[in-house]
Amino acid sequence: xxxxxxxxxxxxxxxxxxxxxxxxxxxxxxxxxxxxxxxxxxxxxxxxxxxxxxxxxxxxxxxxxxxxxxxxxxxxxxxxxxxxxxxxxxxxxxxxxxxxxxxxxxxxxxxxxxxxxxxxxxxxxxxxxxxxxxxxxxxxxxxxxxxxxxxxxxxxxxxxxxxxxxxxxxxxxxxxxxxxxxxxxxxxxxxxxxxxxxxxxxxxxxxxxxxxxxxxxxxxxxxxxxxxxx
Amino acid sequence: xxxxxxxxxxxxxxxxxxxxxxxxxxxxxxxxxxxxxxxxxxxxxxxxxxxxxxxxxxxxxxxxxxxxxxxxxxxxxxxxxxxxxxxxxxxxxxxxxxxxxxxxxxxxxxxxxxxxxxxxxxxxxxxxxxxxxxxxxxxxxxxxxxxxxxxxxxxxxxxxxxxxxxxxxxxxxxxxxxxxxxxxxxxxxxxxxxxxxxxxxxxxxxxxxxxxxxxxxxxxxxxxxxxxxxxxxxxxxxxxxxxxxxxxxxxxxxxxxxxxxxxxxxxxxxxxxxxxxxxxxxxxxxxxxxxxxxxxxxxxxxxxxxxxxxxxxxxxxxxxxxxxxxxxxxxxxxxxxxxxxxxxxxxxxxxxxxxxxxxxxxxxxxxxxxxxxxxxxxxxxxxxxxxxxxxxxxxxxxxxxxxxxxxxxxxxxxxxxxxxxxxxxxxxxxxxxxxxxxxxxxxxxxxxxxxxxxxxxxxxxxxxxxxxxxxxxxxxxxxxxxxxxxxxxxxxxxxxxxxxxxxxxxxxxxxxxxxxxxxxxxxxxxxxxxxxxxxxxxxxxxxxxxxxxxxxxxxxxxxxxxxxxxxxxxxxxxxxxxxxxxxxxxxxxxxxxxxxxxxxxxxxxxxxxxxxxxxxxxxxxxxxxxxxxxxxxxxxxxxxxxxxxxxxxxxxxxxxxxxxxxxxxxxxxxxxxxxxxxxxxxxxxxxxxxxxxxxxxxxxxxxxxx
Numbered sequence: 022x023x024x025x026x027x028x029x030x031x032x033x034x035x036x037x038x039x040x041x042x043x044x045x046x047x048x049x050x051x052x053x054x055x056x057x058x059x060x061x062x063x064x065x066x067x068x069x070x071x072x073x074x075x076x077x078x079x080x081x082x083x084x085x086x087x088x089x090x091x092x093x094x095x096x097x098x099x100x101x102x103x104x105x106x107x108x109x110x111x112x113x114x115x116x117x118x119x120x121x122x123x124x125x126x127x128x129x130x131x132x133x134x135x136x137x138x139x140x141x142x143x144x145x146x147x148x149x150x151x152x153x154x155x156x157x158x159x160x161x162x163x164x165x166x167x168x169x170x171x172x173x174x175x176x177x178x179x180x181x182x183x184x185x186x187x188x189x190x191x192x193x194x195x196x197x198x199x200x201x202x203x204x205x206x207x208x209x210x211x212x213x214x215x216x217x218x219x220x221x222x223x224x225x226x227x228x229x230x231x232x233x234x235x236x237x238x239x240x241x242x243x244x245x246x247x248x249x250x251x
Numbered sequence: 252x253x254x255x256x257x258x259x260x261x262x263x264x265x266x267x268x269x270x271x272x273x274x275x276x277x278x279x280x281x282x283x284x285x286x287x288x289x290x291x292x293x294x295x296x297x298x299x300x301x302x303x304x305x306x307x308x309x310x311x312x313x314x315x316x317x318x319x320x321x322x323x324x325x326x327x328x329x330x331x332x333x334x335x336x337x338x339x340x341x342x343x344x345x346x347x348x349x350x351x352x353x354x355x356x357x358x359x360x361x362x363x364x365x366x367x368x369x370x371x372x373x374x375x376x377x378x379x380x381x382x383x384x385x386x387x388x389x390x391x392x393x394x395x396x397x398x399x400x401x402x403x404x405x406x407x408x409x410x411x412x413x414x415x416x417x418x419x420x421x422x423x424x425x426x427x428x429x430x431x432x433x434x435x436x437x438x439x440x441x442x443x444x445x446x447x448x449x450x451x452x453x454x455x456x457x458x459x460x461x462x463x464x465x466x467x468x469x470x471x472x473x474x475x476x477x478x479x480x481x482x483x484x485x486x487x488x489x490x491x492x493x494x495x496x497x498x499x500x501x502x503x504x505x506x507x508x509x510x511x512x513x514x515x516x517x518x519x520x521x522x523x524x525x526x527x528x529x530x531x532x533x534x535x536x537x538x539x540x541x542x543x544x545x546x547x548x549x550x551x552x553x554x555x556x557x558x559x560x561x562x563x564x565x566x567x568x569x570x571x572x573x574x575x576x577x578x579x580x581x582x583x584x585x586x587x588x589x590x591x592x593x594x595x596x597x598x599x600x601x602x603x604x605x606x607x608x609x610x611x612x613x614x615x616x617x618x619x620x621x622x623x624x625x626x627x628x629x630x631x632x633x634x635x636x637x638x639x640x641x642x643x644x645x646x647x648x649x650x651x652x653x654x655x656x657x658x659x660x661x662x663x664x665x666x667x668x669x670x671x672x673x674x675x676x677x678x679x680x681x682x683x684x685x686x687x688x689x690x691x692x693x694x695x696x697x698x699x700x701x702x703x704x705x706x707x708x709x710x711x712x713x714x715x716x717x718x719x720x721x722x723x724x725x726x727x728x729x730x731x732x733x734x735x736x737x738x739x740x741x742x743x744x745x746x747x748x749x750x751x752x753x754x755x756x757x758x759x760x761x762x763x764x765x766x767x768x769x770x771x772x773x774x775x776x777x778x779x780x781x782x783x784x785x786x787x788x789x790x791x792x793x794x795x796x797x798x799x800x801x802x803x804x805x806x807x808x809x810x811x812x813x814x815x816x817x818x819x820x821x822x823x824x825x826x827x828x829x830x831x832x833x834x835x836x837x838x839x840x841x842x843x844x845x846x847x848x849x850x851x852x853x854x855x856x857x858x859x860x861x862x863x864x865x866x867x868x869x870x871x872x873x874x875x876x877x878x879x880x881x882x883x884x885x886x887x888x889x890x891x892x893x894x895x896x897x898x899x900x901x902x903x904x905x906x907x908x909x910x911x912x913x914x915x916x917x918x919x920x921x922x923x924x925x926x927x928x929x930x931x932x933x934x935x936x937x938x939x940x941x942x943x944x945x946x947x948x949x950x951x952x953x954x955x956x957x
Contacts, residue, residue, distance in 0.1 A: 061293075068297075072304045079308055083315050094322050101333045101374060108370045116362050125358050162373060190304065197297040204293035208286035215282050215441070219275070219448075227275045234279055 040221060043232050047217045050239050054210040057246055061203035068200055071193035078186035085181055089174040092148045093167060096155075099143055103155075104163045106140035109133075111161030149173060199249060206245045213238035274447045274459055281444065281466045285437040288473055292430035299423030302416050302483070309413035317406035324402035328395050330378035334371050341367035342811070342831025346851045346928075368830075382810060383824065386501075389808055392773060393502075400500025407496045411489035414523060422481030429476055433469050440466035488517035492524050499527060504535035515558075522567035529559035529575070538735040541774065542745030543616065543654035545578075546661065549738060552582055570610035574617045577603030581624050585665040600624040615644045619655035619680075626672055627662055638676060642683035647750045652684045656730055656784075657743030664740055674791065682789015685726035685750065694725040698793025700765075703783045705799035707775055707817040707952035708806070710747045712783045712795060713759065713767035720787070722753025727787050729768055734780040741782065746772050771954050775804045775817035802945045808956065809834040812849040814932070817952035819945060827879055835879070842881055842915070843936030845949060848872050849928050861904020865921040868929045869908050873919060880935050882912040890916075900955050902930060916941045918950050930955065 110133045117129035147155055149170040156164045175181055216235030220228045341364050348360035375381070383389045386398035443462030447455050495510035511528040515521060533555040534540075536548035547555065556579040563576060577600045584596035604621035607614065622637035645652045656677050663673040696718065704711040710731055720727075729751050731744040747770040756766050778801045784794045804817040811834045818836050825835040825844060837844030852864065859867065870886065877883045890909035899905035902922025910917040915938055921931035934950045941947075 069300070072300065076304065076307055076311075079311050083311050087315065087318060090319065090322070094326065097326050098329065101330045101377065104374060104377060105333065105337065105370055108373050109366050112366045112369045113362075116365065120358075120362075122355065122358060124355055125362070128359055129362055186308075190308065193304070194301060197301060201290070201294045201297045205286075205290035208289040211289075212282045212286040216279070219278060227271055230275060231279075 039228060039232060043217050043221045043228075043235075046232070046236065046239065047214060047221065050210055050214040050217060050235070053239070053243060053246070054207055054214060057203055057207040057210055057242070057250065060246075060250055061200050061207055064196055064203055065200035068193050068196035071189050071196055075186045075189035075193055078184045078189055082181065082184045082186060085178060085184075086175075089171060089178065092174060093170050096147050096149055096170060097165060097167065099146055100163065100165050103140055103143040103147075106136045106143065107157060107163055108161040110136035110140055111159075202249055203246070206242045206250070209238050209242035209245070213242065270456075270459070271447070274444055277459075277463055277466065278441065278444050281437055281440050281462075284466070284470055284473065285434060285441070288430055288433045288437060288469075291473075291477070292427060292434065295423050295426045295430060298481070299420050299427060302420035302423060306413050306416035306420055309409055309416055313406050313409040313413055316409050317403065320402040320404075320406055321399075324395075324399050327378045327380045328398065330374060331380040331382075331395075334374045334378065335382075337367050337371035337374055338811075338830060341365075341371060345831055349851055388810060389824075391501075392806055397501040401497045403500065404493050404497045408489050408493035411492045411521070411523075412486065414521065415484045415489060415518070418520065419481055419483045426476065426481060429472070433473055433476075436465055436469040436472075440469065484518035484521065488514050488521065488524075491517065492521065492527075495524070495527060495531070499531055499534075502534075502540070504531050507531045508535060520565055522562040522565035525558045525562035525565065526567055526572050526575075529555045529562065529579075532558065533579075538733070538739055538777075539742040539744070542650045542743065544742075545654055545658055546582065546740045546742055548736075549586065552579065552586075555579060556583060568606075570607045570614065570617075573603045573610065574607035574614065574620065577601070577607060577617070577624070578620055581620065581627070582661075584627065585661060594628065597624050597628045601628065613644075615641050615649070616651045616654065618644070619651060619658065622676070623655070623658055623662060626659075626669065626676060627666065631672065634676070635679075638679060639683075642680055645684050647684055650745045652680050653730065653743050653745050653748045655680055657732055657741055660732065660741045678786070678789055678791060681728055681730075681786040681791075685728065685786075685789055694720050694787055695790065696720070696787070696792065698785055698787075701783070701785065701793045701795035703781055703795040703797040705776055705781045705797055705801070707801055707804065707948045708773075708815070708954055709769055709771040709951075710744070710776070710781070710783070711767055711769040712785065713765065714762075714795075715756070715766040715768070715785070715793075716764065717756070717766055722756065725788055727751045727756070727785065729770075730784045730786070732782045732784075733776075734782075735777065736779075744772070746770075746774075773806070773815075775806050775952065776801060800944065802943070802948050804948070804952070807836060809836070809847050810956075812847045812930070813956045814847045814849075814930070815954050815956050816845065816949060818845060818949050825879075827876075833876070838936075843940055843946075845932065845934045845953075846876070846879055847933075847953070848876075848931045849924075851928055852923070861923045862906055863904075864923060864929060865899075865902075865904050865906040865931075866908065868931050869906065869919050869921045872921070872931045873910050873917065873933070880912055880917065881915060884910040884912040884917050884935075887911045887916075899932070900930065900953055902955075914938060916946075918946060920950070920953075924955070 113129050113133035113136060117126045117133060120126035120129060144155070149155065151170075151173050154166050154170045154173065156166070158164070213235040216231045216238065220231035220235060344360045344363035344367060348357050348364065351357035351360055380395070380398060381387050386395070386401060388394040391397040440462045443458045443465065446458035446462075450458065491510045491514035495507045495514055498504070498507035498510060508528065508531045511524055511531060514524045515528065518524065532551050533547045534544055536551035537544040537546065539545075556576070559572065559576050559579060562572060580596045580600040580603065584593045584600060587593040587596060601621060601624040604617050604624060607617045608621065611617070618637050618641035622634045622641060625631075625634035625637055641655070642652065659673045659677050659680075663670060694717075696716075698715055698717075700714040700716065702713045704713065712729060728749060730748045732741040733744055734741045751768055755768055755770070757768070759765050759767055776799065778799050780796065781799055782794065782796045785792050802819070805820055806815060807818055807822070808815045811828070811830050812832070814834075816836075819838070822836040822838055822844060825837045825841075825846065827846070828834055832850055833846060833848050835844055835846035848868075850868075873884050873886075887909040890911075891907075894907045894909070897905055897907050897920075899907055899920030899922045902924055905920060905922030907918070907920045910919060912935075915936055917933050917935040918941075919931065919933040921929060924930050932950070932953050934946045936946050
């Protein structure tokens, strides 16, 4: 009889300890899930911010590039007219030098000067005045290096170097994945909380089973959080 | 002694323990499933956000690309125009040199010609647009329409990629909603299983069974969801769509259909591709390519409506798709023998037209379509209201009312019982559009003796007896219709239809007192039935029909001499080419062809009357450029005497003459243009060719474009 009594007390003590431990674990899991949830929300917010920043930078960059492109296109609009005057000037000058009739030669020469002057006034209107962009050959052919002109304008722009939308989008993608993973971890910890609750209030036969499952989930969740949470 | 009684298993206790274990395992599984679903929901939400951001990014990029490509196309076009202007300056200097009085002036003008020729060659190298190139004016009657259309390729591709990202984002969002429902189901299942802890007796079994059933259903749904994930359509589909879009814009409908079919194969949920494919199927077999295309081949109609309905099912509900769907349903209704089905289709047609009008009240043609559908349904008052609203928004130069008259004929062909209503509607439209600009005069005569003549690139209605007609007071409109195949129906020829100004009504020289109207087209007319209606002050005054047996050809332009014509399809640009003076087309074997010469009147001939000037110019042309023909030609007096009309391009003092050479004939015409130049044209070929209509059709098709 005595043995039975002590065995019953030992069993009660064991159950009591388990319940106490489970209560502590519930508290720990609750705090952990709140912490992980807060962290997930913060990371998710940061991903949205990065997306937003990426979009804003994309638009701003596009606005700047469109403005620069418009300058290059403005130059290219002048190119046809400039080419016409330069080529006409060169051809007229050449034909003037070959003309047998002096009066014709003088007239052609005068026309060549007119064309040259007209070409020069257009040349001054080009936005890109850097060497190597607008090139005039001896035969009057004119070349405009569009890519170089555009790159030169981009290099001069002070805002462009600070705009990296692709980097912002890449960071957003990584951060969003991190937020999703944190939500997964939070779900694990919440699941452990349910198991602990069942262990605390359930029937004697299944308490340790629930407590074990909950503990496993909590440890896994916390390990993962330590690994990818910060 | 405080001794606790040993636990003795009550009857059924073991069974309850077994149940406890099962429920406990279920709770574990359900909880884990809920956790997994929660994680997948977060993951899917992230994917939706990511795809949504991608869609926005691509949207900005598409806009950037569209702007860039339009600017580039515009630059190339401007350089092309500059090249053409330089060529014309060269030609002008060359012409002027011919009539220069002093040697010095002549030399300076020749130098000027050289300068501008050299400059134009250089400028041409700066642009990718070439006159004879794929998108140049010699290949494209809508120039620079096709060139601009092809420049949209990249922006359309990016636009399709944006649509793909947007569709993916939408799919993830939809999946998210499923996850939310799943989580609810699993929570309820947990709640029911939880009753096992507190509810005594057998009642808890009901909760357990319900909870397990709900959890199983949720698990099955989750498994189904996980078996497939939203994915972005392949980039190749966007490329195919862009190619199809460009081919559609450049009117290459076979190529467009091939690309769009590939696009929908790769991306079966792309509504825009289906809508475009529907348009392509319709236009591919449509007989008319100008203005409004109202009809097509029956099979093409079936294909077109089938894919457009697919686009509709996928949620594409723009005003354009609604209007098109309404029109296709009307055409389908006309073909349907079953009265109930016809009525249902007409009701749908009217409903879709009304929806389209709600979205875009400014699109007048839909109001005409609505009026037509209501008329077919026998709803005369509603039809009248739609037509009144349509004509109120129509100007005399618009094309909508011209197409509306032809569409009424389609209804008449299918429903002869509506003849009176159709005629009344046609007179109402023709009269009302005229009345907007001018109060109709009192002329109420009829035109019983009308004749219709169809030339390769012109139409003529003759026999108009217009006693007391006053063009300042009375309003006359001419409407030409063409029927390629009976089963397709009549189509309106918009470019030769409409209000006729008094200056275009010309008195016939052969039959004084009768008048004719001749309008030229910007294309080559095809064989088939032609019909013309003349409305005076909104009343049908007369009509005439004719059958044209024209040889099939395509429009070509001799831009250097400002002439267009309809030659046989295989003729190509002749090697002989004097810019601004002489240009021609020849058959591959060079045994047949045409040349046009434009030149300023030489000083030595300036005093001649225009008729003699034309004759002298022709003789000079044929003898000076004799090597253009397979053998040296001589004048054929007999044939020339038999020429019925000396009409040539409407030029003053025009003359038509025949020449012959060994084995062939030359039909030649010349006249003086309003700018004072002589314009001469010849068509030559083997004698056998002249036994057919083809050389005469080619000659008749010559038109000035200046």
